[in-house]
Amino acid sequence: MKTQVFIMGLIFGVLLVAGCAKEQIIGGDKDEHGCLISAGYSWNATIGACVREWELNEAQREAAKLVVAPLSYPVTVVEVEVLECTGCFNVKLQRNDNQAMQTIKLVDWKVATQDDTEPKACTEEAKICPDGKTVVARNPELNCEFDPCPGETGGTGLPNPASVYCEEQGGTLKMVETDAGTQGICVLEDGTECDEWAYFRGECPELEKTFCKPEQRGTVACTMDYRPVCGWFNESILCIKYPCAATYSNPCTACSEEIVKYWTEGECPE
Incomplete structure (x- = not known):
């Protein structure tokens, strides 16, 4: 009888330990720095924060680094908004310990004081x-x-990050006079003209969106054709900053995923 009780207790203990171990795995998608891996964030030692590498260019990385440097707690860089003056950014952060949100403004590459924001x-x-x-x-x-x-x-x-970005992408910068003053225009290789800041923010030219259809879901017979597209995820994906996206080999493979809402031509922006 004692032997049976001992064996039953041993089995119960093993099940309890296994259950606890399984609970630790569920939702355990953060690394040792508190970076949310499932949302595409990873630790950037140079900046000193969790970032999504493909979302930041050189100027935005420098802005994030300047803002994060004096902080004494780990943070995630949610967004670096480029403002229309040299060295001006709104850096949106989330604390990794209590998820509190804050936005810090840079003016001329310096953290803005209250006087700067008025x-x-x-x-x-x-x-x-x-x-x-x-x-x-x-x-x-x-x-x-x-x-x-x-x-x-x-x-x-x-340099002006919008002007640099235009030229890095193969565009040509020209200055035009408008009623509001001098405006920088990025002329792309195909002749498309965009305001340099709109192009820098990805707002121009506007990409054509192709929404996935119900009959495309779960398709297993996609061709092997390589026609890279950017599949933009729906709201079911846990992302601190929406939208999230991933590059797929062709439209069929993108829409076979339930999480993809629509796709645009070409690889996802870095």
């Missing part, structure tokens, strides 16, 4: 740029300094 009244001065035709005014977001002239970098030695 509207300033600048004098209505203007100056003529060296090209002899461009006129720039004082900018309240640059502490009432003059906006940079075409080709200038501002006071930080870092």
